[in-house]
Amino acid sequence: MEMIETTAEGPRLKVMAISAYAAGALGTLANIFLIILYIQLGLQAGSSEGGTVLGPVGELAGSANDLLGSLAAAFMIPVALFLRTLLPRRRVTRFVQAAGLIATALLAVGGPLLVFGVLAFDVATLNAVASYIVLCIWLFLSNRWLGSSGSGSCYPGCHGRNS
Numbered sequence: 511m512e513m514i515e516t517t518a519e520g521p522r523l524k525v526m527a528i529s530a531y532a533a534g535a536l537g538t539l540a541n542i543f544l545i546i547l548y549i550q551l552g553l554q555a556g557s558s559e560g561g562t563v564l565g566p567v568g569e570l571a572g573s574a575n576d577l578l579g580s581l582a583a584a585f586m587i588p589v590a591l592f593l594r595t596l597l598p599r600r601r602v603t604r605f606v607q608a609a610g611l612i613a614t615a616l617l618a619v620g621g622p623l624l625v626f627g628v629l630a631f632d633v634a635t636l637n638a639v640a641s642y643i644v645l646c647i648w649l650f651l652s653n654r655w656l657g658s659s660g661s662g663s664c665y666p667g668c669h670g671r672n673s
Contacts, residue, residue: 526592533585540578547571573625580621610648613641
């Protein structure tokens with residue numbers, strides 16, 4: 511696929527696309543570390559010791575998951591800012607967009623704060639769950655608004671296609 515660079519939004523579109531790909535790749539890598547963490551927990555559950563200490567592999571996998579997930583969320587902020595320009599200009603749209611950006615920013619800072627001991631696990635988990643709920647609502651509504659905007663412009667899901 512070839513990126514469209516002839517429009518006025520060409521450079522911004524390129525930054526958005528690179529950020530979206532980076533967020534996707536980092537999120538996938540974070541999930542791989544999460545799988546490793548749960549495999550480690552599963553292996554530990556079957557042991558005769560039955561402790562809850564994860565050991566070096568589990569601690570590394572958990573920290574890597576938290577940090578990479580936060581970095582993936584940080585890379586989604588330019589995407590959200592770009593989408594703002596394509597959404598209808600209404601008060602509710604601006605409110606939902608602000609909520610989505612705040613949720614994404616909270617996800618971006620939550621992982622490092624947990625890894626470096628600033629946030630307790632319970633607080634970081636509450637932050638992540640609440641932020642992901644808001645983010646899912648934002649994604650759902652943004653997708654609906656982009657699909658029904660009728661502006662004739664192509665939204666980011668179809669950029670790069672020759673149409």
